[in-house]
Amino acid sequence: MSTSKLDTSLTKELEALKQEGRSKSPERIIEQYIPPKDESGPRYKMVGSNNKFIRLNSNSYLSLSNHPELIAAADKATHKFGVGPGAVRFIDGTFIHHDKLEKRVAKFADKPAAKIFNSAYTSNCGLALTLSNKKTHWIGDQLNHNSIIRAMRISNIPRENKGIFKHNDMTDLKRCLGEVRPDIERIIVIFDGIFSMRGDYAPIDKINQICKAYDSKFKDGVITIVDDSHGIGAYGDTGRGTSDFCNASPDIIIGTFGKAFGVNGGFIAASKTIIESVRQKADTYIYTNPLSVADCAAAIKAIDICDSDEGLNLLKSLKERTAQFRQGLERLGKESIKGPHPVVPLMVRDTPKTHDLVKYLFDHGVLVVGLTFPVVPKGDETIRFQINACHTSADIEYVIELLSTFD
Numbered sequence: 001m002s003t004s005k006l007d008t009s010l011t012k013e014l015e016a017l018k019q020e021g022r023s024k025s026p027e028r029i030i031e032q033y034i035p036p037k038d039e040s041g042p043r044y045k046m047v048g049s050n051n052k053f054i055r056l057n058s059n060s061y062l063s064l065s066n067h068p069e070l071i072a073a074a075d076k077a078t079h080k081f082g083v084g085p086g087a088v089r090f091i092d093g094t095f096i097h098h099d100k101l102e103k104r105v106a107k108f109a110d111k112p113a114a115k116i117f118n119s120a121y122t123s124n125c126g127l128a129l130t131l132s133n134k135k136t137h138w139i140g141d142q143l144n145h146n147s148i149i150r151a152m153r154i155s156n157i158p159r160e161n162k163g164i165f166k167h168n169d170m171t172d173l174k175r176c177l178g179e180v181r182p183d184i185e186r187i188i189v190i191f192d193g194i195f196s197m198r199g200d201y202a203p204i205d206k207i208n209q210i211c212k213a214y215d216s217k218f219k220d221g222v223i224t225i226v227d228d229s230h231g232i233g234a235y236g237d238t239g240r241g242t243s244d245f246c247n248a249s250p251d252i253i254i255g256t257f258g259k260a261f262g263v264n265g266g267f268i269a270a271s272k273t274i275i276e277s278v279r280q281k282a283d284t285y286i287y288t289n290p291l292s293v294a295d296c297a298a299a300i301k302a303i304d305i306c307d308s309d310e311g312l313n314l315l316k317s318l319k320e321r322t323a324q325f326r327q328g329l330e331r332l333g334k335e336s337i338k339g340p341h342p343v344v345p346l347m348v349r350d351t352p353k354t355h356d357l358v359k360y361l362f363d364h365g366v367l368v369v370g371l372t373f374p375v376v377p378k379g380d381e382t383i384r385f386q387i388n389a390c391h392t393s394a395d396i397e398y399v400i401e402l403l404s405t406f407d
């Protein structure tokens with residue numbers, strides 16, 4: 001047998017993606033990490049270039065990925081238990097580190113219990129499989145992350161059991177709630193905490209208040225869920241994310257260990273009954289190997305650091321560098337979306353100019369991502385900058401200087 005006929009069809013599909021402007025560029029490869037030194041934050045060497053790059057497209061907001069204590073914790077766990085779990089959780093693939101991380105992240109999120117997954121992506125899908133039945137109605141923000149959209153799609157509910165509200169538009173959320181059929185028993189309202197392409201946040205306090213008014217009308221009530229992958233660890237006074245920033249907690253929190261915590265993996269934090277239901281019903285939890293003990297040990301250490309003076313200092317640096325960068329853009333008269341989050345979009349509003357600016361920055365040793373249609377609507381073409389706690393003041397000034405010389 002040969003795959004040549006399939007290869008021919010796939011080649012046509014790939015060509016179509018390219019024509020539509022939807023294909024991804026080749027992946028750049030990092031070949032070396034250079035630790036921070038004096039006025040210089042971490043640098044990266046890339047295959048095919050002699051530059052040493054500042055990375056302004058990493059989600060590792062607190063710069064914990066290379067923290068010596070995380071590396072030591074991962075090392076120690078690996079030496080004790082090996083590199084892989086050998087089985088799924090319910091067939092004796094559960095190690096002490098999985099249990100400890102679940103307890104630690106539940107405490108961090110201020111919820112009674114938590115379950116860990118291989119990613120936030122699979123957490124969203126697993127939660128949808130757990131909560132959905134024919135009498136469930138899902139409502140989501142128009143700009144929700146792909147993992148939430150996918151989760152709503154695989155939840156096997158009829159098409160009419162879904163509502164989408166305009167981005168952060170509370171009047172439209174009310175419209176969606178008002179349109180739910182009376183025979184529905186359970187409403188799920190789900191939204192990103194921080195919208196990753198824009199750096200703005202969901203007003204959880206207002207969403208909770210609106211949902212509360214509809215709660216008594218439905219048998220299982222209105223359940224609010226935030227996916228705070230970009231907020232957890234990086235936002236709010238204590239780094240607890242968008243709930244911290246809004247001073248309001250939704251019923252269920254989804255997060256990742258792969259961004260501010262600098263490791264890998266995802267979690268759901270909620271009531272004990274919801275978490276036990278996840279354990280029994282979420283296929284993306286049940287039928288796949290869990291995180292390695294190394295990932296878990298490093299994630300536990302990352303949360304401990306977030307909760308310490310060191311973590312608060314990192315958060316302070318992150319906020320200072322973010323403010324410095326945002327002020328720099330303002331000084332140059334560049335358009336952005338206001339807010340304190342370290343995702344800072346530069347609105348270019350033109351596709352070729354976005355590509356040119358990404359290349360210009362790359363040629364001068366700066367890694368960023370350009371967002372063009374269909375990732376963002378036409379006219380909203382953007383360069384997304386992501387600040388992290390180990391960028392130095394000199395790093396930020398260098399990038400601002402570069403931006404001032406591009407036209």
Ligand SMILES: Cc1ncc(COP(=O)(O)O)c(C=O)c1O
Pocket residue numbers: 118119120121122145147192193196227228229230255256257258265266
């Ligand atoms: C809101 C949201 N959810 C989920 C993810 C995926 O996180 P993970 O890499 O843990 O699957 C992302 C980031 O890409 C995100 O922005």
